[in-house]
Amino acid sequence: MKTTILTGVLGAAALGLAASAASAATLDDVKAKGFLQCGVNTGLAGFASPDNAGNWAGFDVDICKAVAAAIFGDATKVKYSPTTAKERFTALQSGEIDLLSRNTTWTLSRDTSLGFNFAGVNYYDGQGFMINAKNLPGVNSALQLSGASVCVQTGTTTELNLADYFRANNMEYNPVVFEKLEEVNAAYDSGRCDVYTTDQSGLYSIRLTLAAPDDHVVLPEIISKEPLGPAVRQGDDQWFDIVKWTLNAMITAEELGITSENVEEMKGSSNPEIKRVLGQEADSKLGASLGLSEDWVVNVIKAVGNYGESFERNIGTGSPLKIARGLNQLWTKGGLMYAPPIR
């Protein structure tokens, strides 16, 4: 509570005093201080979590690293601000962070009344339910959950979808609401609630951290659209473009078969599209038009790999989460991942 009020007050104070500086060119500010301040989750395995040595890693963290690599050519020039669901927006509005990459759902009101711009979608998700199958053997559908106690994190679209879903299906429930993800996890694990609800990717991630992961099942229903993506403040189009095209470059690289391993050879490719994307075209102006160097895509791919590599390493088959690509497959392979052309 104290931290929340403090964040709120500091946020308010910062809005009053410092926002004038923050709304100027963010790229210049970032270059001047020498690092990118990136808002991430406080700890969601696979998406953003620190390892034993305190190094942050994950699918959302890769976006931070990619942007830093595009600007500085060095993916380590990032400082991470772990934010709760509740703190994240104030942190971005007040200029405390330059970029919010924290499994945040893109919605109309966040785009408008919060004053943000979403730089695309890096994960197409949907809200699901998880239950302890050992304690509730008869339940295999979300429509059987009437009367259940449901653990949910406050200040999320999840909380609103939950209310809508139970209302639409004429079911009752007891919301058990916490501010921090760790608190929700602990409450669910101790049996305070029958059901845990959040984005399905999150459920798979959280299941790994429970005392007995195998006892828990994710129910088949998906009750919402949750396009998750990085967000920036409104009013700085150049900065918005940099984040947007960094994400697009990662997707384009996957389409073109450019990986972190072959990026150096690819620079010598005869394919004009690959040459253009990697900044090898004679008198190319693409990087400069963003305010970056011409080899920015090369730096991004070297640092985090293409979109598919980042996916598999953090949350896909190369990780304990083993999430299938599904909707997040390239459009050419039946998914929704589609980047506008880099030219």
Added chain:
Amino acid sequence: MASQETLRDDSASRSSILYDPKIRSIVFQILVFVALVLAVGWIVNNTIENLRRANISSGYDFLDSRAGFDIAVALIPFSSDSTFGQALVVGFLNTLMVAAVGIVTATIVGFLIGVGRLSKNWLISRICTVYVEVFRNIPPLLVIFFWYLGVLSVLPLPRDSIELPFYSYLNSRGFFFPRAIWADGAWLIAVALVVGIAMSWFVARQARARQMATGQTFPVLWTSIGLIVGLPVIAFFAMGAPLSFDYPVLGTFNLNGGWTVKPEFLALYLALSFYTASFIAEIVRAGILGVSHGQSEASYALGLRAGQTLRLVVVPQAMRIVIPPLTSQYLNLTKNSSLAVAIGYPDLVAIGGTILNQTGQSIEVVAIWMVVYLGLSLTTSVFMNWFNSRMALVER
């Protein structure tokens, strides 16, 4: 003396208006005031300007929008179709509820422990000392976590509920007990209760007047208990026992029916009560020790018994010392209730936080929080000051 007078007269005639201390102090006060107004104005103006520039909507219009989320504990009807404004009212009432019952319990426990610590019984006084030292020296947030995570969340699941007398159950989802359903005619019982209380008050007044006039005492306590309990009981049977119960029954997920006290509320209520009680105990002890020993000796010499001495001589004087610091403890308890957010009890801060995040109106919500807590604390202060002035020793 005389030379000083001359000196001052001299300087007064010579000095300009600049050196007049009275005018100087007024000028400086005006300067500070203007500077303060300008600083506040600058901050407000800057904030509005920056909010506008960052395209963040502001104002209190959002209070009328649909909330869209549900609240587990609501004293007034609330659904996801209600407004953000109503959600804040629900949060405010939840804060008031936990603060009110917490203050009552903390006061009772605190007085018992405080008196117990002065007991001549070695065991009682040591137990009370240990209690005070333990709870006073642990941060309230940890006490809350102790009750929530250490005591309530390790209770069994609903299927293996602990059965208590009167069809009550205790499990990790809370404390369940039968709900009384009053049938027609129950109003007479309430009327009987009110009549009983009124008559007790009247009897007490008459008894005091008689004692003042004749010195004869009257057993007021037993008469009052008889009236307050007896009259409603007679009314209850006279109306043919208009009462039935709705018992909690095990459903798929939980016990359904009856009343439920959620573990979040229980944890917060117990933690705040026991934490604050340790401070109140010390205040009570200080108050009693602050009454000079000669007062009790004089009272014994007049032939009053130990109980009468405590009730008629020591406590009234101790109250003078006790009440002002007691006010601070009540304010602390109310403000500490905002720690509820850590265990998910939907108080004003928790719900305000949800709204802050759903709407992004951080400045407005923080302002509402501050105004409400300020108002709540000032109201408590005003009441306690009034109580204090009533209890203060009136010199005759």
